[in-house]
Amino acid sequence: MTRGDAVAIALAAALIGALYAQHWQPAVDAGTVEIRRDGELAGRYPLSQARSLTVSGHLGDSTIEIRDGQVRFRQAPCRNQVCVHRGWLRHAGDAAACLPNRISLRLGGQGQGDVPDALSH
Amino acid sequence: MRSATEPMAATAEDRLVAGFAALAIVIHVLEAGFPSPIPGVKPGLANAITLIVLLRHGWRLALWVAALRIVAGSLLVGSFLAPGFWLSLTGAAASLAALGLCWQWNRLSARRLPSLQLSALGLSLCAALAHMAGQFALAYLVFVPHSGLLTLLPLLMTAALVFGLVTGAIADAILRRLARLSPPPQRPILDP
Numbered sequence: 001m002t003r004g005d006a007v008a009i010a011l012a013a014a015l016i017g018a019l020y021a022q023h024w025q026p027a028v029d030a031g032t033v034e035i036r037r038d039g040e041l042a043g044r045y046p047l048s049q050a051r052s053l054t055v056s057g058h059l060g061d062s063t064i065e066i067r068d069g070q071v072r073f074r075q076a077p078c079r080n081q082v083c084v085h086r087g088w089l090r091h092a093g094d095a096a097a098c099l100p101n102r103i104s105l106r107l108g109g110q111g112q113g114d115v116p117d118a119l120s121h
Numbered sequence: 122m123r124s125a126t127e128p129m130a131a132t133a134e135d136r137l138v139a140g141f142a143a144l145a146i147v148i149h150v151l152e153a154g155f156p157s158p159i160p161g162v163k164p165g166l167a168n169a170i171t172l173i174v175l176l177r178h179g180w181r182l183a184l185w186v187a188a189l190r191i192v193a194g195s196l197l198v199g200s201f202l203a204p205g206f207w208l209s210l211t212g213a214a215a216s217l218a219a220l221g222l223c224w225q226w227n228r229l230s231a232r233r234l235p236s237l238q239l240s241a242l243g244l245s246l247c248a249a250l251a252h253m254a255g256q257f258a259l260a261y262l263v264f265v266p267h268s269g270l271l272t273l274l275p276l277l278m279t280a281a282l283v284f285g286l287v288t289g290a291i292a293d294a295i296l297r298r299l300a301r302l303s304p305p306p307q308r309p310i311l312d313p
Contacts, residue, residue: 005242
C-alpha cells in the first residue's frame with residue numbers, strides 16, 4: 001500500500017462517514033400530516049389535536065384518525081388493507097398509502113412544511 | 122487491395138486484449154450467479170482484470186478489456202439493454218472515468234510526489250466508489266426520484282468501499298506474482 005492509497009482510503013472513509021451523518025438522522029417526532037388524494041394535497045393537519053377525518057377516494061371513504069401526535073388509517077374500503085396494517089405513524093418522513101383508494105398521508109416536521117425537520121452539526 | 126471478407130490478421134495486442142477480456146467475462150458471469158443481498162451490490166471482481174491490464178499494459182488496452190467485458194458479459198448473462206444494464210453501464214462509465222483521472226494523477230505525481238501515487242488498491246477503491254455513485258445517481262435521478270432512496274446511499278457506498286478494497290488487494294497480489302513471473306512491458310506501480 002502506498003501513501004497515496006492511505007490518503008485515498010482516509011478520504012473515502014470520511015466521505016462515507018459524512019453520508020451516514022447526513023442521511024441517517026435519528027427519527028424526529030412529526031408535527032403535521034399531509035393527506036393527498038390522487039397525488040394532490042387534500043389537507044394538512046397538526047398532530048397535536050385529536051380528530052377523525054373521512055376522505056372519499058376512488059372506492060369509497062377512508063377514515064384517518066389523529067391522536068397523541070400520531071396518525072393512522074383506521075378504516076379503508078380497499079381489499080388488502082395495507083394502509084390500515086401500517087398502524088400508527090409518528091416520525092417525520094413516515095408515510096402510508098392506500099393505492100386502490102388513491103389516498104396517501106405523509107408526516108412532516110413541526111412547522112407548516114416550509115421549515116426543516118431537524119438541524120444538526 | 123484486400124477484400125472485405127478477407128480476415129484481418131490479429132496482432133499480439135489483439136490477442137492480449139482478447140485473452141484478458143475472456144478472463145474478465147468468465148469472472149463476470151460466475152459472479153452474476155451469486156444472489157445479492159441488496160440490488161446494486163456485487164463484488165465486482167472482474168474489475169481486478171481491468172486493473173491488472175491498466176497497470177501492466179496501460180490505459181488504452183484496459184479500456185478495451187473493460188468495454189468488451191461489459192458488452193459480452195451482459196449478453197451472456199442476459200441483462201443486455203435491460204434496466205439493470207443501464208445502471209451497470211452508467212456505473213462502469215463513471216468508474217472508468219475515475220480510473221482515467223487517477224491514472225492522470227499517477228502520471229502527474231510520478232515526478233514530484235511518487236509516494237502519493239495510487240497502487241491497485243487505491244485505484245480499485247476509486248473505481249468502486251465511482252461505480253456506485255454513478256449507478257446511484259442514475260437510479261435516483263431517472264428511475265426512482267424519491268428521497269427515501271437516499272437512506273440507502275451510505276450503506277451502498279460502504280459496500281463499495283469494502284468490495285473496492287477486496288478487489289484491489291486481489292489485483293495487487295496477482296500483479297506481484299505476475300511481476301515475478303514475467304517483467305511487465307511497462308513499469309508497474311508497486312509499493313516503494
